[in-house]
Amino acid sequence: MTSVDPRRMANAIRFLSMDAIERAGEGHPGTPLGAADITTALFTRHLKYDAADPLWFDRDRFVQSNGHGSMLLYSLLNLTGYRKISLDEIKRFRVLGSHCAGHPEHDLAAGIEVTTGLLGQGIANAAGMALAEAFLNSWFGPGIVDHRTYALVGDGCLHEGVGQEVISLAGHLGLGKLTFLWDDNRITDDGAIDLALSDDMAARFRASNWHVQTVDGHDPEAISTAIEAAKADPRPSMIACTTVIGRGIPRVEGQRAAHGGRIFKEDTNAARKTLEWPHEPFEFPDDILSAWRAAGRRSAAEHEAWRGRVAALDPEKRAVFDRVREGRLPEGWDATLLEYQRNAAESRHADHGYKISGDIVDLLAKAIPELISGAPDLEGATLHKRSLSAFTAADKGGRYVHYGVREHVMGSMLNGMAAHGGVLPVGVTYLVFSDYNRAPMRMSALMGLPVKYVFSHDSIGIGTNGPTHQPVEFLASFRAMPNMLVLRPADAVEAAECWRIAIEHKTGPCALMFSRQPLESARTDGVGENRSSKGAYVLAEAEGGPRRVTILATGSEVSVALKARKTLQADGVPTAVVSMPCWELFEQQDEAYRRQVIDRGTVRVAVEAAVRQGWERYVGEDGGFVGMSGFGASGSVPDLYEHYGITAAKVVDEVRARL
């Protein structure tokens, strides 16, 4: 607590933000000016954080979901003393290389929990953080993990479907430490909110079991009292803070122009007069700056006490706690995986792709107690729950989340869990449904978060459910996404290898693709080198002479390639089959390896039950491709493969036409 008038402290945010925006020539002034009082109340009286140690694991999480108003967050971080968000950086707002980018970009050391800007994502991330906290609290106890998650929410976040999914699911799961501070300014980019919204938003939240309050968003006492009440209530809380967008600049106050419009020197001058702020840009009176800096260390004692409690933990428990918060895997986590892989190789194990993945994830879940799984209303169809119990409002120690039929919020919550740390999030659904959570997948990739996306039913091989449920363009579309590792294993052995790659991959998300139909055994070598880790490798070398043909394949089509090879070899054509579970990893290999695996001097044909796009990179302009050229159809799997010509005979034809 401080004796400085909180309204003056809020004005420090306003001027730092508006001066930076004016200097940059653009940057959404509406939110920092409108929500300055809300966040001042939060950061000076409630938020548990320590600007001197942004990585403090038990800090409260704060997400600015309306990321376009990023100068608000930068102002808060600068004033409270986060080192990476210096005044110099703020002066370089929106300049290439600055920490103060157009939208906040995930950088825990800077105090930026997640990248926001795609509306609705941030509040869903916050729900994921609250879930991770609740789970770890249940595991390690309240002395060790016990923090709240706050999100500043704009109108757009609540319009978006993903935001609506959050409301329903967070209410259902009873995420009581989650608080939304809604910047209710009745203005969006188009203008007055009632152009596109008539909802009674309080009633909407109440229908999903939220605690709802309405306050004057410019009254620090009222906001603070509401936050207290939110803390005291066991439900998630929504505080509707009535605000005036762009507050402080007379020309734009309460106007559409405040949302994203440009402001000028005259505007900041007028604001200085209105708000009685005689200070130069980027300068602050000592009392205000001291008060902000003190706020940045307001939880220092609490932090210290927490350190003491962690140090006093039972050593074994402490080791586990340290391990999970540092994101290290448990020793020997892969023992059962290796055993599975060895057995699969020896027994020539064949099974449905999704079931193979389910078997593996069950082993991993047993070995990795921080693994949290879930498949939106597809538990039975994807088999990734198994021995896990459900995470519920009553039992927050569960590790399987029943998301309902809500893929989008799953993806966004996985990002929140990964950004929070301490858990290893896995999300499962059918591959076509990834169109519903593509946006958060892109955000995982952009933030470099190690989320494991598992997709079953990965081709026309799903059969009779038909083209709505048959992905054909999805492999290409995810291979196009930067920093997304797309893994499509051919059999149980490769599945084990790919899962190992995924679990050990820390710098971004993975998308693991599994068939609905059975995967035949392709690999009989046991647990030596992880051959999938090179992205592509020679599964079966040509025999009886120098290689004349290279057939490339992934996933369920590797068995098609092997059959084609058999025919060609029988005809005396030395043919190799290259299994290519991960293009991205293959691209990281040196040229010598790549040229050896995919010999350009040979006839090259690729086979994959998907569209051709991208395969020219590996088969060349004149290479062959056996796959799909349009959407699929409803029919039995054998009928479909025959109808679309994804057969060994067709592969052989394509090869022969080029010999």
Added chain:
Amino acid sequence: MTSVDPRRMANAIRFLSMDAIERAGEGHPGTPLGAADITTALFTRHLKYDAADPLWFDRDRFVQSNGHGSMLLYSLLNLTGYRKISLDEIKRFRVLGSHCAGHPEHDLAAGIEVTTGLLGQGIANAAGMALAEAFLNSWFGPGIVDHRTYALVGDGCLHEGVGQEVISLAGHLGLGKLTFLWDDNRITDDGAIDLALSDDMAARFRASNWHVQTVDGHDPEAISTAIEAAKADPRPSMIACTTVIGRGIPRVEGQRAAHGGRIFKEDTNAARKTLEWPHEPFEFPDDILSAWRAAGRRSAAEHEAWRGRVAALDPEKRAVFDRVREGRLPEGWDATLLEYQRNAAESRHADHGYKISGDIVDLLAKAIPELISGAPDLEGATLHKRSLSAFTAADKGGRYVHYGVREHVMGSMLNGMAAHGGVLPVGVTYLVFSDYNRAPMRMSALMGLPVKYVFSHDSIGIGTNGPTHQPVEFLASFRAMPNMLVLRPADAVEAAECWRIAIEHKTGPCALMFSRQPLESARTDGVGENRSSKGAYVLAEAEGGPRRVTILATGSEVSVALKARKTLQADGVPTAVVSMPCWELFEQQDEAYRRQVIDRGTVRVAVEAAVRQGWERYVGEDGGFVGMSGFGASGSVPDLYEHYGITAAKVVDEVRARL
């Protein structure tokens, strides 16, 4: 009306469905058995339709949004007498080539309004249909267009974010002729609904201004009375019909197993006993069949009267009505477009890409009175409203929809509008936000609906808003989507050409990509041949000798290519620039043309401010590519192009390395 017991009529649906599902060996029995009574009440007493003329323009629309229960729809269509859904087809349920696919597939002549199966899409399609009806009703009057839209809704449709967006927006827009019949069976694939839902759904709908009723979903009188009340209320209506999933098969009734589980001969036998249905599979007693057939013609007199009213229309108005319902463009629609194109060529018009598109759409909107536009909360940033007035609850003659910050429902409503017919739907947003409406875009492509998607801010050229808002993988991801025409014009002339292609394209959707930054003039030839219609063409041929170099480019990078060409030509290297606004159309050209435009014997380099994937098809394995290899960053546009090396100098380097 009929004297046959409606419960027996509903049982005809149950047995037709369960016998077909048992025969097929799979197929989601829960919905047809659970919702048979609801749809019997609707189809025998309320729905305005004529099985003898499925294309009757003023029919009520019925969408089964829970498409997995497709046998319900097929049973209804068969029993009421839709010719394409014969018993033979039903016996081939889920067999390749049958009209009775796993999920219903858009086929107006068969009585299937839209393809459903991705949950939430169908109810949003229905909202789009209701919007189209309201607009045409306001235009042509209630005697000519005056029908209702009903959707059968499963739990999943209401979980999904898009479904929640529908509730908010339909309530806001006052789509009073829209009625949802919610099959409230408290069971989803995972099991009991309360695994993942605690919402008070009635309160949720009321919060968005819906008329809400709750009835026993197995009581035909109660359902019928509720539908009457829905018709009488000016708000959109939700009727929560409490049902028992799988009703009629004792083993699965009310159980999770009914949702998608397999049923067997013993089950259908048991149902025959329980429901006192002694008839053989696919056989019906005469009274029931007659009653159903009569229901199929229940609106025949109304249909005839409507024909009379249309025939009696003022001839000029009638011509317009016939034109719009047949989807023909008005005569001379392109006059102002051609003028724009001519002027643009002559004046070397340069402007921001999105503004060019906004200018063109304004011309088109004036020339095509059925064009409906809208950009989710980006009216000011995309400039596609202009002279259009808003479609609102009070004025349903408006042609610009303020969707709020809800991209997903926009996409799905555009599909509903296109499937309804009579309007030409255009949807606008930033390219990155397409991740929010990718699922409906895929559905447009799958259904072959002529929706025009306009995307502005199509590359890192958006600048300081940073990587969240900078598409890099989106061009590739949409080029991978079958039946999606991706158009990325280089300047105002190509923009006019591409818009002409889009407007005239009837067999699927288009995605038009426009830059935020200015597009320089590239074309000075006027309004002769539509050069963009071949997908790619030689914009500037090599000079001073046979072509040695081909530079390929699209959109804003065509000007980069032209600058590189200038340098190379000045150095005596005969260099051509190929502009490639649409890969899909280029693929449709004959090989001679393709080889002439992209001469394989030349050094080939492509430049596009996006990822490389797919370009190997045109530049070959050893060709050059200048573009992005990862996500972008926040910075000024010149800084970004320089930082990522998307410059004429880099193109020249790539060429020289290969000369």
